[in-house]
Amino acid sequence: MIHGISKHSGANDNSAARAIDYFLSEIFYDAEIKRWTKREPAAELVSGDREAIEKLCFECGFKNRYTSGVLSFSEEESKFLKGSPEKLTSLLKDWEDFAFAGVKNDCRVSLIVKHEHKDRLELHYIIPRTNIESGKYFNPFPPNYDGRRGKGANSEFIIHNDAFTDFICKKYGLQNPRAPEVARSIKISLHDSQKDIKQKIHFQLIEAIGAGLISSRKEIINTLEASGFEITRAGSDYISLKPPGAQKAMRLTGGIYEDRKSFEHSRKALELTEDSRDFERIARDYDSVLQKRTREVKKRHRIKGAAALRTEKLEQHSEKEINDTTELLKNLRSNLPLFDTIYDNTIDFINNNPNILNMSGDGTRAPIASNICKFTNAQQKAVLSGLLSDSEYESGQDKIMELIENSAKLIELLIKLLLSLLTFENHLEGYSSSGSQYATAATDLIRLQQAINAENPSNSRKTGIEEEGKKFGFALKTKINYEAENDGTSISERTQIPTKQAASDCPPSFK
Template structure:
């Protein structure tokens, strides 16, 4: 498994989401298998992205599994959950939006994702970037990949030691496609020269490039070579093991198995990768807590006298994190109550007046429980399945919530004052929390529907 981050992120929300759900791939060819939403709601993600007024609106990428890596559905969800906890530690799911879509390209599993660059924890719509620039971020993704592959029993990602990669600066300059093409052709020639013994180290490579190909080396760094191709006006910088000063080319031979990416971590290597991941995640968690969850201090206003500066606690915008941890969604006892709460939240978001249900008397409750017990223990006739009714009621609640979520996102985007934006984001956070509960209950109801066998009598 490897993680790739795409360079897009400035378009409207329809562009990335429609691509993920399209029946055509990036080349315009029909997909063999229809995309499947693993987690999230496409309409919500589109609305959230379109509500962001900044230039950079979202981060997109893919968790790509290689040949013969066939994760189960449960493992896919575990990887997605682990990925979110790694790139956005300290934040709950309802404090940011994300969409994960499953693709099966040519038999391989690919989980594409889109994460809008906005958080809901503070109520101020701060920028949230799960892929910030810097070496620490790259190290975080590398450690996550190593640890995940080791835990799933997959081989580590082994970069091609013979690869000729152009520098990041060259990739951003005009004409970068031509440079990549030239680097690829040059790589093929160099590999043949190394395998034939014409170049055993970088000094011999520099001489061979000039003599055999007419390629001029304009600069030599510790970990790169700058070369000018015949007829080119500017040089390009090449990086990789081939172009490092101290590389012994005999050590770049492919593994005996001939299959890259099959090397497993040793126990010490895994412990090192795990320690690195824990450290990097801890750093990002501390940043997120400081940025999004710490109390906000306001400057003293005129007439405040000796009053201290006002502070705004995260609890003013969302429930405390500790409460969420002690009350996991899956432990909610009654699906009906969850659906009722969700519909209540949706109606409140639409400005409707909601009446509380009337509590039955003790006698009525006792009679109802007795009837349910008698029905549940009757074996003379099959017990009718109610799983489908439950699924329908949950889906109806999800539909109502989705409309309210779209309205809340629109209110957030059109807010004219900070108070209006705060209110809209609070409402959006509450709606997304209810949506998460409903999704969990919907999955459980579907499992019950599959497992139910109404034609069989109960055995005692």
């Protein structure tokens, strides 16, 4: 069995939908014959809700939206698993425990598709890169656990994946691609269009060597010729051959196909490592990897007290209320350049002031109101500092003051609206409590933003209001240190507040 990770991650687009389309398509591109061919048998959805996966990938708000990979099995392994469906079910549960170590069972979201059109089993999967409990960025197989970038930075993932592969292959009696009889005696690129037939030939030769039927490189060549293969060339480190009826030759390289010394080394390794590592040791090594992965995920995606309180409050509200809130936030995000930054800082404020979730009943409204006022002033100060630092205003002092006044109003109203939506405590003063006050406040916010756009001379610059939003967002993050704990997460990772609800284009706290 081979576990491989795709280089595709849905960066900056909605390619998750296209990836799933390809997984489930009736046809596929056969690289060997260079044409599109019908999948026979057809692809089969093993598990997962396609619509939900596409939605989560598209709306998670991160640059890399999903992780995609495959569990690939040889023909012999495929026949074995097909005849033992309970073992395949158990294997997939082991894979899930590996991929989602540290994630609660009801928060494990993935889509798995089965392919058998190449006469062997392949299980393709997609995992959205968001933890639906915490709302934070989640990559089950990060290439740089220790923070390093570039070539060689995926060493930790390789260690983890090797431990997983060793465990699965030993537990279910599958061919381990890392075993010396495979890894040291043949070299096949993962992208080699002829890898399937090369592996098949190689495994048969290995069995013959293990049974004592082949004892030299010369006997490999004789065996291949006796089986109908045409040997087109045999160099010091390879053997080239054509299968019966084939137009194109293939090259086998590595251990047993190289010179005599390499052949002998591979043969002895095969004899010595038939069962060199007992299952208990492999299981202990793998358990150590699982514990490490579990600790890392739980630490990163821990739920703070305020978030847990809000989750309880959220569960008391109807699905319609949740959806209405989602649509409202989606509309604000698309119209207010400062929305994401103010939203992130408001989440931090709530997490550091958990009493705000119980203002209606515990008599803490006065001190919390004071903290809200300080928080609002800090946000306004950061944005207004950004405005005043801009030297390109040409419309006079009155125009600048009007711009500042509207910006301050917008920030104050946005914070009050977000606090109301995120805590289910009404912080909107002067708005009707008939149920439409949130929509009315949102309309007023968009109207204020339009006035700011008209008043701000910088709109005529190359990047317009979007550039202003970026600049002011930077000012907010760099100039504010309002008693908020910084646990190392970035703006792009959004919020620490989870729910179990899936939604459309909304902050991850509503997912």
